[in-house]
Amino acid sequence: MSRTVRVAWLYPTDMSTYGDAGNVRAVVRRFAELGLSVVVDRCDPGTELRDDVDLLVGGGGQDSGQGKVHEDLLGRGPLLTELALDGVPMLMVCGLFQLFGHRTVTAAGEDLPGIGLLDVHTRAEPGRLVGTVRARSDRFGLLVGYENHSGRTVLGPAATPLARVEHGGGNNGHDGTEGAVVHHVVGTYLHGPVLPLNPALTDALVRQAVRRRYGNVPDRPDGPPAPGAPDPAVPGVSPWVERARAAALVRR
Amino acid sequence: MTTDHPPAFCEPSPTSGSAHRRADRAAALVASVLGKGVRWGTRLLGGSGSTLPGLVVERLVPRAVPGLLAQLPRGVVLVTGTNGKTTTTMLLTALLRDQGLRVATNPTGSNFVRGVASALVDQADLTGRLRADVAVLELDEAHAARFVALVRPRCVVLLNVVRDQLDRFAETDGVADLLAGVARRATEAVVLNVDDPHLRPLAGSLPEQRVTTFGAAPSWRSSLPVDPTCATATGPSLPSLPALPALPTPAAPSVLPARPAPTSRPTVAVERCAPDGRVTFAVPGGLVEARWRLAGAHNALNAAAALAATHAVLGSAPDPRTLAATLAAARPAFGRGERFVVDGEPVEIVLVKNPCGFQAALGAHGGPGGATLVAVNDAYADSKDTSWLWDVDFSGLRDQAVHVSGSRADDVALRLAYDDVPVSCAVNDVPDAVRAFVDRNRHVPKRVFCTYTAMLEVRSALGATRRVEAAQPAAVHPVDGARLVEGVGR
Numbered sequence: 001m002s003r004t005v006r007v008a009w010l011y012p013t014d015m016s017t018y019g020d021a022g023n024v025r026a027v028v029r030r031f032a033e034l035g036l037s038v039v040v041d042r043c044d045p046g047t048e049l050r051d052d053v054d055l056l057v058g059g060g061g062q063d064s065g066q067g068k069v070h071e072d073l074l075g076r077g078p079l080l081t082e083l084a085l086d087g088v089p090m091l092m093v094c095g096l097f098q099l100f101g102h103r104t105v106t107a108a109g110e111d112l113p114g115i116g117l118l119d120v121h122t123r124a125e126p127g128r129l130v131g132t133v134r135a136r137s138d139r140f141g142l143l144v145g146y147e148n149h150s151g152r153t154v155l156g157p158a159a160t161p162l163a164r165v166e167h168g169g170g171n172n173g174h175d176g177t178e179g180a181v182v183h184h185v186v187g188t189y190l191h192g193p194v195l196p197l198n199p200a201l202t203d204a205l206v207r208q209a210v211r212r213r214y215g216n217v218p219d220r221p222d223g224p225p226a227p228g229a230p231d232p233a234v235p236g237v238s239p240w241v242e243r244a245r246a247a248a249l250v251r252r
Numbered sequence: 253m254t255t256d257h258p259p260a261f262c263e264p265s266p267t268s269g270s271a272h273r274r275a276d277r278a279a280a281l282v283a284s285v286l287g288k289g290v291r292w293g294t295r296l297l298g299g300s301g302s303t304l305p306g307l308v309v310e311r312l313v314p315r316a317v318p319g320l321l322a323q324l325p326r327g328v329v330l331v332t333g334t335n336g337k338t339t340t341t342m343l344l345t346a347l348l349r350d351q352g353l354r355v356a357t358n359p360t361g362s363n364f365v366r367g368v369a370s371a372l373v374d375q376a377d378l379t380g381r382l383r384a385d386v387a388v389l390e391l392d393e394a395h396a397a398r399f400v401a402l403v404r405p406r407c408v409v410l411l412n413v414v415r416d417q418l419d420r421f422a423e424t425d426g427v428a429d430l431l432a433g434v435a436r437r438a439t440e441a442v443v444l445n446v447d448d449p450h451l452r453p454l455a456g457s458l459p460e461q462r463v464t465t466f467g468a469a470p471s472w473r474s475s476l477p478v479d480p481t482c483a484t485a486t487g488p489s490l491p492s493l494p495a496l497p498a499l500p501t502p503a504a505p506s507v508l509p510a511r512p513a514p515t516s517r518p519t520v521a522v523e524r525c526a527p528d529g530r531v532t533f534a535v536p537g538g539l540v541e542a543r544w545r546l547a548g549a550h551n552a553l554n555a556a557a558a559l560a561a562t563h564a565v566l567g568s569a570p571d572p573r574t575l576a577a578t579l580a581a582a583r584p585a586f587g588r589g590e591r592f593v594v595d596g597e598p599v600e601i602v603l604v605k606n607p608c609g610f611q612a613a614l615g616a617h618g619g620p621g622g623a624t625l626v627a628v629n630d631a632y633a634d635s636k637d638t639s640w641l642w643d644v645d646f647s648g649l650r651d652q653a654v655h656v657s658g659s660r661a662d663d664v665a666l667r668l669a670y671d672d673v674p675v676s677c678a679v680n681d682v683p684d685a686v687r688a689f690v691d692r693n694r695h696v697p698k699r700v701f702c703t704y705t706a707m708l709e710v711r712s713a714l715g716a717t718r719r720v721e722a723a724q725p726a727a728v729h730p731v732d733g734a735r736l737v738e739g740v741g742r
Contacts, residue, residue: 017415018640021643022670029670062424063425192639243662
């Protein structure tokens with residue numbers, strides 16, 4: 001009997017500007033490698049967000065995209081907070097990282113309250129932080145990605161940085177922090193997309209989801225391959241991950 | 253405001269005898285002599301000479317470009333937008349030439365201001381005079397805004413706004429604002445795509461310019477294959493995750509639900525674009541029907557843009573049969589589906605630079621079977637951020653021999669692996685990869701999808717190392733000293 005997990009993709013229409021769909025592909029593939037079946041719910045404004053969701057992924061968008069999802073997100077704030085307290089892993093990149101904080105002030109001066117799940121504040125400033133980022137995390141090793149944001153995010157005392165910047169701007173270009181973590185919720189500015197390039201982070205999110213739902217995580221699939229499992233005739237993604245990371249690591 | 257019969261462009265612009273104009277003329281003269289000297293020098297030293305003269309001229313003589321263009325009796329047509337600039341510029345140039353106009357243009361896709369300067373210097377004579385009636389110039393979105401501050405075009409053609417090189421342009425909303433500003437600098441006419449949600453609102457908001465529109469005819473809209481990332485007003489993002497059968501079928505549209513229907517019929521409409529190359533356009537003078545060599549629905553829209561601009565420039569409706577003859581004779585532009593004969597076998601080269609363009613190219617050139625090389629560099633001109641590859645669906649390449657190359661070959665391979673596309677060869681060095689690709693894939697159709705700087709390397713490699721045959725001598729493109737040939741036909 002195949003185990004199943006449910007992934008919610010937050011705002012795929014308005015908040016997936018920078019290839020963040022790759023993060024959904026990454027978690028789905030990792031679940032499948034561990035022998036789990038995956039259902040992905042696309043959560044655009046007005047659609048249902050199920051309370052039995054196992055993992056949430058959300059991305060970045062333009063200011064106009066943030067404007068479109070903002071009110072809908074505020075309405076879901078209590079449920080998202082409850083899920084986070086219950087240990088549901090979440091990855092929020094760029095724009096949704098900002099809206100998962102207390103508030104964000106856009107380049108146009110609009111003051112958007114967030115859901116306050118992450119203890120961070122964001123304010124847009126002139127000059128975008130654009131380019132390759134390398135950031136060191138105690139838990140996930142060296143993270144690589146590509147940032148592109150005008151928002152400067154500052155962490156409050158209840159948020160832990162995801163990583164320390166070794167190259168690039170990170171949260172604000174000043175304090176050396178990249179991203180923020182609380183419970184199993186990860187916010188980050190890393191595109192690339194971040195999960196295919198950083199399998200340690202992918203694995204941690206996926207394992208937390210499985211552990212929470214089923215109590216243990218299989219080392220390898222037992223029984224027949226789950227629907228959607230990688231084709232065994234294809235070498236798979238792992239041979240390319242290190243090479244792609246190596247290419248990103250030497251970029252300025 | 254939309255009119256179907258703009259009376260534009262018939263009158264030559266009045267020439268001014270002011271000191272201002274004389275200074276511009278002097279600058280144009282100096283620039284022509286200097287630029288030609290630099291170009292000859294560059295060629296003697298083995299360079300291609302595509303933008304260096306323009307760079308020199310742009311630095312030394314800031315007024316050279318306005319000076320050269322001020323001479324043109326019918327002014328300047330500026331073509332811009334995310335995708336299709338080079339092809340539309342080429343088609344519009346051909347259409348106007350076949351209507352009897354002398355046209356200056358920048359035909360190599362070198363679409364920064366200095367590329368324009370370079371092309372104009374090359375086409376000017378040693379007295380600093382452009383022997384042309386009109387200039388058709390493509391400029392990238394950022395350089396279009398710079399250009400219109402120097403020179404006000406008589407006509408601006410806006411093709412589309414889709415997610416492109418975000419490390420340079422940031423967000424599509426910003427690009428749309430930029431293009432609106434460019435349109436407002438047009439002295440007479442604006443041609444725009446009413447199927448583009450970013451551009452359509454402009455049709456009603458340009459008080460001073462005559463607006464001519466192009467787009468899909470209602471009967472063709474439903475069959476227009478569209479990458480979903482192109483379809484929404486904010487740009488991107490309905491990747492269909494095809495490699496993952498466990499997913500519920502998302503609302504990934506195969507048609508155009510995200511685009512609200514335009515309120516009125518466009519001035520020029522694509523009526524049909526069949527796989528056998530037959531295309532039909534409704535124009536103010538009737539129907540333009542042709543069988544042509546350009547592949548894909550996106551190129552039909554480019555042709556609609558060129559036809560609409562022709563109408564705007566001429567100010568009258570030319571005989572549809574002469575327009576059709578021009579389209580029938582057209583060949584793919586520089587790196588936009590050009591076909592080269594290498595060791596007796598055709599190789600197609602297709603420039604890709606953003607998710608929409610790549611998806612359209614895979615649809616038009618992918619086809620089942622055959623061999624594919626994907627070459628992605630991350631220089632400034634390519635986009636330093638390769639995230640966009642993740643918004644392209646590559647599953648159509650599963651049954652092909654796929655090679656990858658370029659400075660980000662491994663990112664491409666990783667992306668392909670996620671779509672269960674096996675990669676048979678990954679070589680960073682593009683010339684080496686091209687040699688291996690041609691050698692290992694004999695007697696099958698071959699296509700190369702490449703980013704801009706990778707395309708230059710691919711062309712150079714094919715010309716430098718391979719016996720390239722002239723299938724149709726009329727279509728010889730000189731490239732870096734080699735003679736590459738496109739236009740093998742369908």
